[in-house]
Structures are given as C-alpha cells and as structure tokens.
Amino acid sequence: MKRFLFLLLVGAGWTLLPGRAAEISGRIFRDANGNGRFDRGERVLRDVGVTDGDTIVWSDRSGRYRLSAEPGRVLFPILPDGYAAAAGGLQNRGGYFVGEDASTVDFGLCPVKASSDFRMAVLGDIQVDTPEQLELARQTVISEVAVRDDLAEVIHMGDLVNDDPSLLEAAAGALGLLPQPVWTVIGNHDLDVKVKPRTGTEFRKRIGCDVTAFFRGNCCFVLLNNVEAVSDGVPEAQLRFLRQLVGKVPKKTLFVLCQHVPMARMKNREAVFSLLSEYRVLILSAHAHTVFRQEWSDRISEVSVGACCGSWWTGECDPWGIPVALQQCGTPRGYFLFDFRNGEYVFRFKGVGLDAGLQADLWVAGVDSTDRKIDPLNEEPTGRLLLNVYGGGEATSVEYSTDRVQWQAMERAERVAPTVLRVIYMNYNGGYPTGFSRRTPLRRRAASPHLWEAQLPDSLLSGDRWLYFRVSDTRGLEPFEFRRAVGSCPGWRKDADR
Numbered sequence: 001m002k003r004f005l006f007l008l009l010v011g012a013g014w015t016l017l018p019g020r021a022a023e024i025s026g027r028i029f030r031d032a033n034g035n036g037r038f039d040r041g042e043r044v045l046r047d048v049g050v051t052d053g054d055t056i057v058w059s060d061r062s063g064r065y066r067l068s069a070e071p072g073r074v075l076f077p078i079l080p081d082g083y084a085a086a087a088g089g090l091q092n093r094g095g096y097f098v099g100e101d102a103s104t105v106d107f108g109l110c111p112v113k114a115s116s117d118f119r120m121a122v123l124g125d126i127q128v129d130t131p132e133q134l135e136l137a138r139q140t141v142i143s144e145v146a147v148r149d150d151l152a153e154v155i156h157m158g159d160l161v162n163d164d165p166s167l168l169e170a171a172a173g174a175l176g177l178l179p180q181p182v183w184t185v186i187g188n189h190d191l192d193v194k195v196k197p198r199t200g201t202e203f204r205k206r207i208g209c210d211v212t213a214f215f216r217g218n219c220c221f222v223l224l225n226n227v228e229a230v231s232d233g234v235p236e237a238q239l240r241f242l243r244q245l246v247g248k249v250p251k252k253t254l255f256v257l258c259q260h261v262p263m264a265r266m267k268n269r270e271a272v273f274s275l276l277s278e279y280r281v282l283i284l285s286a287h288a289h290t291v292f293r294q295e296w297s298d299r300i301s302e303v304s305v306g307a308c309c310g311s312w313w314t315g316e317c318d319p320w321g322i323p324v325a326l327q328q329c330g331t332p333r334g335y336f337l338f339d340f341r342n343g344e345y346v347f348r349f350k351g352v353g354l355d356a357g358l359q360a361d362l363w364v365a366g367v368d369s370t371d372r373k374i375d376p377l378n379e380e381p382t383g384r385l386l387l388n389v390y391g392g393g394e395a396t397s398v399e400y401s402t403d404r405v406q407w408q409a410m411e412r413a414e415r416v417a418p419t420v421l422r423v424i425y426m427n428y429n430g431g432y433p434t435g436f437s438r439r440t441p442l443r444r445r446a447a448s449p450h451l452w453e454a455q456l457p458d459s460l461l462s463g464d465r466w467l468y469f470r471v472s473d474t475r476g477l478e479p480f481e482f483r484r485a486v487g488s489c490p491g492w493r494k495d496a497d498r
Contacts, residue, residue, distance in 0.1 A: 021068040023102040028059045031108030049078030053211030054237040056244040069098045077107045079214035082114035090176035092208035116217040116342045118152035123335040124286035125159035125307040133313045141308045151180045157286035158187025158260030165202040172207045186210040187260040188227040200228040218343030224259040233266030254343040255281045290329040292449040293393030305336045315440040329448040330417025331390045348478040349390040360389045363418040374425045383456035392450035395475035401468045410452035417448040
C-alpha cells in the first residue's frame with residue numbers, strides 16, 4: 001500500500017502528518033446506452049488504463065482494476081480510441097474524486113466514432129473574472145464553437161477563471177454546453193488563491209481530472225498539470241505517469257502534450273523530451289496571451305495558442321458590448337483548428353467572430369495619417385510592408401507579388417505589431433479607453449514573434465493595384481494565399497508639409 005505525507009498548517013509553520021492512500025477498485029465497461037451503469041448485455045473492457053496522475057493500472061480480462069490513490073486526487077480512465085467519458089460536454093467530470101475511504105468505482109465508457117482523420121479546436125485562456133465576462137464567453141467563443149459540425153473534440157488550455165474558484169462550476173458549466181467532447185487543462189489562475197501554497201483541489205472537486213490521457217486516431221493526447229506545486233517544471237509524479245504510459249504506446253503514435261504553461265518555463269523539460277525521444281511530439285500550451293511557436297527539435301514542436309479572452313476581455317467595445325481585447329502579438333481573440341490525419345497534423349488560426357480566411361493582417365507605411373504621431377511607425381519609409389501572420393513561426397516563409405508570377409521573399413522582423421502600437425498610443429495620448437471600456441494592458445517593447453517585412457519599390461507607390469501574399473510552412477501551419485488592394489495613398493507623407 002502507498003503511504004503519503006500530508007501538510008497541516010499550525011500557527012506560522014508546517015507540520016507533517018502521516019496519511020494513508022485509499023484503495024479504489026472497480027470495472028471498466030462499454031456503456032452502450034450511456035446511463036453510467038453496467039447493464040446486462042454490456043461488455044467489459046480489458047487493458048484500459050486507470051490513473052490518479054501518478055500510477056497507471058490496467059484492467060484485467062474481467063475489466064477489473066485496483067489502485068491505491070492519494071486523497072484529493074482524481075481517478076480517471078485512459079480512454080482508448082473510439083471511447084469518451086461522455087458522448088459530449090466536459091470530459092474531465094467523468095472521473096472520481098478520491099476521499100480517504102476505500103471505494104468501488106466503475107467507469108462506463110461511451111462509444112464514439114473512431115477515425116484517423118479528425119479536427120480539433122484548441123482554445124486558449126477563457127479566463128473570466130466576473131459573471132459578466134462569463135456571459136461574454138458564452139456569447140462569443142462558446143456559441144461559435146458549439147455550432148461547428150466539423151469538430152471531433154475541443155480542448156481548452158487552462159485558466160477558465162481568473163483567481164476566483166467560486167466561478168469554476170459556472171465556467172465549467174458553460175464549457176460543458178458544447179455538444180462535442182471537451183476537455184480543459186488546469187491553469188495557474190484555476191488554483192485556489194485562498195490556500196498557500198496554492199492548490200488545484202477546488203479544480204479537481206468542481207471540474208474533475210487534471211492529469212490523464214486519451215487516444216484518438218494515431219495520437220495520444222496527454223493532459224498535464226504544470227501549474228500546481230511546480231518548482232522545476234513538470235512534477236515527478238507526472239514524469240512517472242508519462243514513463244508508464246510510454247511503455248504502452250506504439251512508436252508511430254504522435255504524442256500531443258496539453259499543458260497550460262509553455263515548455264520554455266519548465267526547467268526539467270529535457271526529462272520530458274528524454275522520455276518521449278522515440279516519438280514525434282506536439283506540445284500545445286497557452287498562458288501568455290500571445291500566439292507563438294517553438295521548434296524544440298526536428299521531432300518536437302510547440303504551438304502556444306494565445307487566449308480566447310485576448311487581453312483579459314479589455315479594450316474598446318463593439319456595438320454589442322464585446323471588447324476587442326487585442327493580444328500583445330497583434331493577434332485578435334481566437335483559437336486554433338488542428339486537422340489530424342494518420343498521426344500528421346496541420347493547423348490554422350480562427351478569430352472569434354471573424355472570417356475563417358483571416359489569417360494575417362497587412363500594414364503599409366504612409367496610409368494612415370495617425371501613424372505620423374507614433375514614432376516607430378512614422379520612422380518607416382513610405383511603402384514599407386509589415387505582415388502579421390497569426391500562426392507564423394521560424395518554420396514559416398512569406399512572399400509577396402504584384403502579378404502572382406514573380407514572387408519576392410519577405411524577411412522576418414522582431415518588432416511590436418503596428419496594430420498594438422496604435423492601441424498603446426491611443427491609451428496614453430487620449431482616445432482610449434472610452435466610456436464603459438477598460439484599458440488594454442499592452443506593452444511598448446514586447447515584440448510580435450510572427451511579423452514579416454518588405455519594402456515596395458518606388459515604381460509601385462502610385463496607382464491602384466493588388467498585392468498578393470503566399471505563406472508556406474514546414475512544421476504544420478496550413479499554407480494560404482490572399483490579396484490586398486493598395487493605391488496611391490502612400491504619398492501622404494511627401495505632401496504632408498505643403
């Protein structure tokens with residue numbers, strides 16, 4: 001039997017008290033009618049994992065399992081391909097919160113369509129601070145995703161709430177409205193701020209599982225908790241969990257690690273990479289309220305998907321009261337769509353409430369006279385192009401053309417996005433925020449990681465024409481092309497002082 005030490009706060013210090021693991025046993029079965037009970041005619045499932053986020057045990061020929069688990073953790077089945085914890089809604093709630101006593105817990109798995117080709121929506125921080133912000137989430141991203149009929153699964157990458165555990169159940173209920181199977185990772189702002197050190201106990205009580213895995217197609221999705229009691233990175237218990245899981249997964253499988261905090265902040269990330277050294281790995285993260293990518297090796301890529309709340313539901317509001325909440329990288333509030341095909345993947349950005357084709361925005365120096373008041377923009381020569389590719393990264397190539405025959409390469413630029421500079425200027429020099437809006441907390445020196453630049457030759461600075469752009473990528477971003485109309489407006493600076 002496992003034994004654990006628990007911490008009890010006494011006065012100003014910590015006291016160690018012995019604790020005892022609870023013995024949990026039960027069976028895993030195919031819940032054909034979805035009623036949560038093992039009925040006559042339903043079959044048991046063998047070799048299905050059950051985990052508390054540390055240990056994994058596998059069901060025997062009779063579908064039986066037995067596990068000693070620490071109180072305060074959540075037991076959850078490792079879902080095989082073709083099964084879900086529920087046919088739709090929040091999957092995290094399909095687990096069992098462990099108390100101090102021995103229990104019998106059966107897990108009925110609902111059959112769902114299995115396919116090696118499927119689409120998944122990956123949502124960054126919804127992070128609601130008030131019931132009003134939760135209503136904004138319902139009106140926008142949740143309503144938009146709910147009507148999509150092309151999604152097999154949805155994953156939210158953590159921070160459902162903003163340091164208010166009392167909102168967790170309501171936020172989880174809103175997320176659970178989605179008809180697709182939906183998961184949420186635990187985020188640092190989902191922890192209980194009233195307890196020191198901050199814990200995820202309220203998340204596990206109100207929402208459910210924080211560490212588990214599930215299989216879809218040729219992919220193994222792993223939900224990690226890298227925000228609770230973390231000093232060096234991924235906790236040792238979860239490294240043990242990964243080590244046991246790897247032993248059951250074929251080498252051709254794509255591992256998809258779903259964690260709130262990006263891997264760059266995990267000091268022990270090499271331990272994770274070592275465990276998965278024989279696999280291709282996609283890391284999904286959020287937390288930073290900016291979109292970026294990191295290529296860790298030729299087999300390990302990370303996509304940090306930004307935030308559905310943008311910059312914390314701030315900024316100027318449209319006529320329906322929805323704040324723009326532009327992200328620091330210049331990306332609108334949005335999420336990403338991933339298409340998985342036989343263990344390979346492509347992805348693209350989707351702005352909330354925006355046209356699906358909007359994957360980038362173009363700034364041309366000399367068009368908007370407001371830019372004359374913003375030093376970094378005013379210093380650019382007339383006809384300077386800056387293209388913000390929302391899902392771009394170091395594996396991205398961008399070209400432009402005037403005739404779609406001769407193409408010119410654009411260079412990657414590390415600088416603040418022009419749209420962000422405009423908002424910052426209005427924040428500090430009058431205009432923003434207007435009444436009933438909140439100032440967007442954008443930083444003057446935080447560069448966007450996905451800008452490309454080029455200079456139009458003088459011969460193209462007069463007359464009306466189309467500019468064509470094409471974007472390609474070697475590590476998953478779906479290629480796209482688009483065009484923008486430009487005219488003789490870029491001559492305003494030459495005539496400004498006449």
